[in-house]
Amino acid sequence: MWLSSSYNRTSVDDSKLQVGGWGDQHRMFIQFDLSGLPQTATSAVMWLYAYPRGDSSTPVAMPLYLLTTPWSETSQDYYTQLQGYSLGTVPAPTPNSWYGLNITSIYNGWKNGTYVNDGFVFLPAGTNNQFNVFRSSDYSIPFYRPMLVVTYNGANLGFPLECSTPNCSGTGNIAYTYGAYTPQGLVSVVDYHMNAVYSGKDGVIVAFTGEEFDATSAYPSTAPQACYSKKGNATWSTLLTSLYSGTVGSGSSNCVAGVALNYEAHPGYDYRAYYSTPVKAAATGTVVNFAGQRCIPKGLSSCDAFGAVGIDHGNGYITQYLHLNTRSVYSGDTVMKGAVIGLSGDTGVQGSPHLHFEVLKRVSGSSGTSINDYKVVDPYGWKGEYGADPLEAATGMKNVCLWDNCQL
Numbered sequence: 001m002w003l004s005s006s007y008n009r010t011s012v013d014d015s016k017l018q019v020g021g022w023g024d025q026h027r028m029f030i031q032f033d034l035s036g037l038p039q040t041a042t043s044a045v046m047w048l049y050a051y052p053r054g055d056s057s058t059p060v061a062m063p064l065y066l067l068t069t070p071w072s073e074t075s076q077d078y079y080t081q082l083q084g085y086s087l088g089t090v091p092a093p094t095p096n097s098w099y100g101l102n103i104t105s106i107y108n109g110w111k112n113g114t115y116v117n118d119g120f121v122f123l124p125a126g127t128n129n130q131f132n133v134f135r136s137s138d139y140s141i142p143f144y145r146p147m148l149v150v151t152y153n154g155a156n157l158g159f160p161l162e163c164s165t166p167n168c169s170g171t172g173n174i175a176y177t178y179g180a181y182t183p184q185g186l187v188s189v190v191d192y193h194m195n196a197v198y199s200g201k202d203g204v205i206v207a208f209t210g211e212e213f214d215a216t217s218a219y220p221s222t223a224p225q226a227c228y229s230k231k232g233n234a235t236w237s238t239l240l241t242s243l244y245s246g247t248v249g250s251g252s253s254n255c256v257a258g259v260a261l262n263y264e265a266h267p268g269y270d271y272r273a274y275y276s277t278p279v280k281a282a283a284t285g286t287v288v289n290f291a292g293q294r295c296i297p298k299g300l301s302s303c304d305a306f307g308a309v310g311i312d313h314g315n316g317y318i319t320q321y322l323h324l325n326t327r328s329v330y331s332g333d334t335v336m337k338g339a340v341i342g343l344s345g346d347t348g349v350q351g352s353p354h355l356h357f358e359v360l361k362r363v364s365g366s367s368g369t370s371i372n373d374y375k376v377v378d379p380y381g382w383k384g385e386y387g388a389d390p391l392e393a394a395t396g397m398k399n400v401c402l403w404d405n406c407q408l
Helices: 104-112 238-243 390-395
Strands: 002-004 016-022 026-030 043-050 062-067 084-090 097-102 120-122 128-135 147-151 186-188 204-206 212-218 227-231 259-261 269-272 278-280 285-288 309-312 317-322 324-327 340-344 354-362 374-377
Touching: 002 016, 043 104, 084 120, 309 340, 374 390
Parallel strands: none
Antiparallel strands: 002 026, 016 026, 016 128, 026 120, 043 097, 043 128, 043 147, 062 084, 062 120, 186 269, 204 212, 212 227, 227 259, 269 354, 278 340, 285 309, 309 317, 317 354, 324 340, 354 374
């Protein structure tokens, strides 16, 4: 929003942002919602699109302040005092072009709690018929709205299954931000409501949409254990529906609409993958097994028991692939993103072929040499509309979208 010292002393929330004046003073305010964004950025740039005011005014440099008190885009008054830090004076923009300001240190300060996120205020360095005008977040064309572009050392994961005839028909192979892996489908999601991996059962399953399911009894009673009825505020969102294929496992009965396909304390995603479907490395890395051949995250006595492959991506993330009947990589091997690491099967789950795919993130400050140095995160990210992320509360790990198309 913007306001001025004369005709618009109360905030104006319209399609433009103005800084400058002609005897009076115009100020503009901007704040970004950081929900679901990476905890640490290698680069964060605020971009504003400047355009001509259409008169004889000239651009003006701008003293910039980092605000530390909240403001209202609907009721802020010019004379209401706000607190903040001076960030110096930034140069005038060039009309009909993007104007970028590097705010990496500020962004990281917001995320780590050094600063409270109350955004910025821009003031004019002069008011002698000097104006800057930018498109606002209310502008009709989204492309020209203010943007915060964040770069970080994330996982940038590609989808781990290859969909090809005869293993599946059609052209599926989409499992990105909100997509579905079709036609084979998603069988189980991460349970956000767990006390401990696999053993932390508490009677509630929470999907990454925030929807809850009652794990105390199956529905229908004759269905596999992975069919659970919704509870409370679960609305069976379009998002979650698009991910589920509607059946549980190979040859089992259908889960009816409004029933979760999951089981308690599940730390990964199960994708239906018939025998010998190629399984691909989600990102470049090194194949790893921990001391005593313990597989992340199950603490197995032998990786062979569950056909497991773990890949350390060198950026704090490990991906884990289970139930492969054939593995073509070994501990210490370097694999490239998209390389086939084995073929899917039913190792450890005889008669129920599928791929269990899991993502773990290293605990900050840990050595990364122990199973306990890693916590489960969700590559789809927390999309819940009903409250705080319970998995983040339990693990301390932020759940953000890690698929590579989330970074486009």
